[in-house]
Amino acid sequence: MTKAEGGKRINLSATDRIAVVAGSGRLPVNVADSLAEAGHKPFIVLIDGETDPGTSLWSYAGERLAIEQFASLVPLLKRHDITHCVLAGGISRRPVWRAIRPSIALLRVLPRALAALARGDDGLLRILVTTIEDNGIKVVGAHQVVPELLAVAGSMGALAPQQSDWADLRAGQEAARTIGALDIGQAAVAIGGRAIALEGIEGTDLLLERVRELRDNGRIAGRKRGVLVKCAKPDQELRADLPTIGPATVDAAHAAGLAGIGIEAGRSLVLDYGEVVERADRLGLFVIGLSGEGNER
């Protein structure tokens, strides 16, 4: 295992107050719990319809926010004297514009938000980061709070790719990078040496479900194995939306009949690492961190 890039933990002082804007999935849970274990008291912004119910996130101090109230995020953070902020987890819904109530806060952020929307989602995240930082709150990446989440290069479990899997890993990496450069998605599935399914806004779960259905329907008949590859976009905003896998990704890849998972080392996150490795070993999948050059062999 090689050293991951950018995995430096930030130092929080006793007077710092850190908020976790919690989308869906395990990442915000990992981040909040890790902060609590380190003696910090995270403040959680619970996003309506996104933050998973039944997790520890609901046991911390926090406040709920609807997607449509995005303009109220900065005032909310200021009201609670937040000094640092982590954007973590998925936001799959988009604002329903007719549900947005006009406010002074909205008028302040709207011109930027509209310009960002015109440029695509990655632009929107950047604007959110900039807007928060303009108000004196530091935005930090999940990997700066929990650096052990960052994927490292090399095999993570007991299994390594077979020789034939490398053609899939290379084809998947090429496809994932290409669509990432177009700001469309971060993931691709490659089977038989070629990419056969690409991630759009539907996300990795639905991408893998699609591959499972194609396999069940005989559309990939005669082709065993295959891989899921996730890569960061070339100009990825590292403080938000890093490519992520977790135990559920291993389950879904297995259900899709894939032989393994490749993720970009140093610019991707592995949630619940121990569970990912345990499950991959049990199901017979490899999980490998790919270096930037994609020429591991």
Place this chain on the structure above:
Amino acid sequence: MTKAEGGKRINLSATDRIAVVAGSGRLPVNVADSLAEAGHKPFIVLIDGETDPGTSLWSYAGERLAIEQFASLVPLLKRHDITHCVLAGGISRRPVWRAIRPSIALLRVLPRALAALARGDDGLLRILVTTIEDNGIKVVGAHQVVPELLAVAGSMGALAPQQSDWADLRAGQEAARTIGALDIGQAAVAIGGRAIALEGIEGTDLLLERVRELRDNGRIAGRKRGVLVKCAKPDQELRADLPTIGPATVDAAHAAGLAGIGIEAGRSLVLDYGEVVERADRLGLFVIGLSGEGNER
């Protein structure tokens, strides 16, 4: 409407015998009926599980062939004194290797077929074309038999794209070309100025169904309109697998909430043209042929 490229009709003499290898969809029906109307007697190779039942294809002279018997195609064509051959329609199944019975014909074609499979599907089509032509049978494109199927530049129905649709058309065209260059797919859906879903081996029908589901689930909330764009691959084998739309594509694009369809002029096919235009007009969609440069305005 401008003149489409490559739309020259081939001349068949009285002694020529033309076969249509009929995959799924309306294209082989259009080709066979057009040949019959011109006084030729098409011979149909009906592919098990692919050729649509209940069409006129079953009323012509023909023979059935399983996917796994692909090596028997050339002997079959030779047996019926075929001089010209059109490969038309979709083949979504892949051979189940264990169902292939060894034969002399298979041994002849296998080394090439395996090499082609290693290079991806586009390579496989090329090999099929080469193998047929090596046996003295001329492979012609559907558009050379029915040149009026070729998409022309400009709006095909009553509606034209609105100004905001052009950002979608450009984003969809960029995405479709990019994945085409990687030999992954030919189609993309763009909404709000960015590509949000990309075609893999699942095909355009399932791509549009996915967009419909994403729309229904609120994953594209607040974003109206959007377009489907289909483009040929940069090094497209023009005699097989040209991007194609038909009335069902218009229905599916409408169900997905899209405002229109863009296809590459001169290198795409429009099946049942009159019905496409009638249905697009009735449902309020535009259908436009895009010139190669994508700079119609």
